[in-house]
Amino acid sequence: MTAPSTDRGRSSRGRIVDAACELFYDRGVAATGLSEVTAASQTGKGQLYHYFRDKPDLVLAVVHAQVDRTLQLQQGILEQMTDAQDLRVWAEDAVRAHNAGRPARCPLGALVTEVADHDDALRQALDGGFARWRSALAVGIARLQRQGTARGDCDPHDLAEILLCAYEGGVLMSEVRGTTRPLQLALDAALLAVLV
Amino acid sequence: MTAPSTDRGRSSRGRIVDAACELFYDRGVAATGLSEVTAASQTGKGQLYHYFRDKPDLVLAVVHAQVDRTLQLQQGILEQMTDAQDLRVWAEDAVRAHNAGRPARCPLGALVTEVADHDDALRQALDGGFARWRSALAVGIARLQRQGTARGDCDPHDLAEILLCAYEGGVLMSEVRGTTRPLQLALDAALLAVLV
DNA sequence: GCATATCTGGACCGATCGGTACAGACGTCG
DNA sequence: CGACGTCTGTACCGATCGGTCCAGATATGC
Numbered sequence: 001m002t003a004p005s006t007d008r009g010r011s012s013r014g015r016i017v018d019a020a021c022e023l024f025y026d027r028g029v030a031a032t033g034l035s036e037v038t039a040a041s042q043t044g045k046g047q048l049y050h051y052f053r054d055k056p057d058l059v060l061a062v063v064h065a066q067v068d069r070t071l072q073l074q075q076g077i078l079e080q081m082t083d084a085q086d087l088r089v090w091a092e093d094a095v096r097a098h099n100a101g102r103p104a105r106c107p108l109g110a111l112v113t114e115v116a117d118h119d120d121a122l123r124q125a126l127d128g129g130f131a132r133w134r135s136a137l138a139v140g141i142a143r144l145q146r147q148g149t150a151r152g153d154c155d156p157h158d159l160a161e162i163l164l165c166a167y168e169g170g171v172l173m174s175e176v177r178g179t180t181r182p183l184q185l186a187l188d189a190a191l192l193a194v195l196v
Numbered sequence: 197m198t199a200p201s202t203d204r205g206r207s208s209r210g211r212i213v214d215a216a217c218e219l220f221y222d223r224g225v226a227a228t229g230l231s232e233v234t235a236a237s238q239t240g241k242g243q244l245y246h247y248f249r250d251k252p253d254l255v256l257a258v259v260h261a262q263v264d265r266t267l268q269l270q271q272g273i274l275e276q277m278t279d280a281q282d283l284r285v286w287a288e289d290a291v292r293a294h295n296a297g298r299p300a301r302c303p304l305g306a307l308v309t310e311v312a313d314h315d316d317a318l319r320q321a322l323d324g325g326f327a328r329w330r331s332a333l334a335v336g337i338a339r340l341q342r343q344g345t346a347r348g349d350c351d352p353h354d355l356a357e358i359l360l361c362a363y364e365g366g367v368l369m370s371e372v373r374g375t376t377r378p379l380q381l382a383l384d385a386a387l388l389a390v391l392v
Numbered sequence: 393g394c395a396t397a398t399c400t401g402g403a404c405c406g407a408t409c410g411g412t413a414c415a416g417a418c419g420t421c422g
Numbered sequence: 423c424g425a426c427g428t429c430t431g432t433a434c435c436g437a438t439c440g441g442t443c444c445a446g447a448t449a450t451g452c
Binding site: 200 | 427428429430431432
């Protein structure tokens with residue numbers, strides 16, 4: 001609701017969002033009580049409702065935070081993507097990251113099914129986040145197209161969308177099966193369709 | 197908990213599961229109260245706790261019901277799949293179905309992110325459902341392989357997995373964007389990787 | 393050092409949650 | 423028709439939910 005204007009306030013708000021990111025991610029939004037958020041962030045209801053109008057408003061802040069985190073993690077490898085091998089490394093990194101975390105999911109994808117349908121503001125926020133991610137990917141893919149290692153007859157944004165769909169679907173199926181195999185297969189197939 | 201032994205009992209249990217399927221699907225499991233389920237199914241708490249141990253037990257029944265529904269819808273087209281064009285029709289049908297329903301999601305996929313992580317029995321039930329679906333697809337794909345229209349160097353189950361991942365990821369991204377475009381792109385790309 | 397605004401923590405509220413208890417309706421035997 | 427197991431409906435419970443309120447701590451400007 002009210003933006004913090006002091007360092008202490010910014011710190012409190014930040015701790016709340018961080019704790020909410022973590023709790024929402026591995027327990028789910030609906031299953032996480034606001035008291036758990038305040039307990040985990042060493043704050044109270046007073047602070048929470050000082051900085052956020054209500055729970056959906058907090059969820060919105062979490063969405064933006066997760067988008068920023070994801071983009072920040074991706075932009076490094078995406079910006080300096082110059083050949084097809086770099087894209088394969090990107091896919092391998094995705095599989096490796098999924099292997100490491102537990103339970104390994106996409107912070108954005110996990111939020112979609114939980115909030116995207118009954119709250120349009122949250123859906124739009126997630127849509128915007130994916131759009132930024134897709135654009136970052138498309139920039140690199142366009143580079144590959146210019147050097148002839150990616151399919152030239154498609155909009156790079158469409159090729160990026162294919163990769164993101166394969167990633168999200170692969171992560172979802174890998175979560176159900178308990179193996180990274182589906183993610184591996186899905187990304188390999190998507191690369192097959194995107195490259196050359 | 198106790199299986200019904202009369203027609204009236206089976207009818208009540210059936211109405212409860214049907215109502216729960218619908219409510220869980222378009223409001224979410226956590227967001228649906230048991231009183232809403234009893235109200236929508238014209239029953240009471242007495243019946244609900246006569247046939248189900250607790251809420252997770254009801255969710256388990258819903259998972260099985262949704263698996264059966266999905267398989268039943270799919271088996272028709274899957275069983276008589278004889279050439280590559282039939283697989284393309286399968287993909288087109290998926291896009292068309294997604295276009296019709298609102299909000300169009302996969303009944304199984306929607307349940308994954310909501311219940312798969314914190315309840316292993318539910319995760320296994322969903323895993324089993326996807327396995328049956330994948331096998332049904334694989335049977336048709338193996339047929340295509342024998343006639344040389346599908347990639348022969350892969351296990352048909354892996355090719356089926358690729359299609360399911362593309363479908364689930366495409367549905368998820370389509371839900372966020374509000375268009376069937378991502379699903380269309382993802383399935384086309386998967387077909388490209390699976391056929392010939 | 394006083395006034396003012398920001399920030400903090402927790403007690404508290406009504407509503408709703410999942411779950412229980414129980415009294416009675418129903419159907420099917422002898 | 424009476425007895426018995428199945429099935430039904432609802433009143434009710436403690437716990438927890440999102441959200442309010444407010445008194446006091448903390449900082450900043452004059």
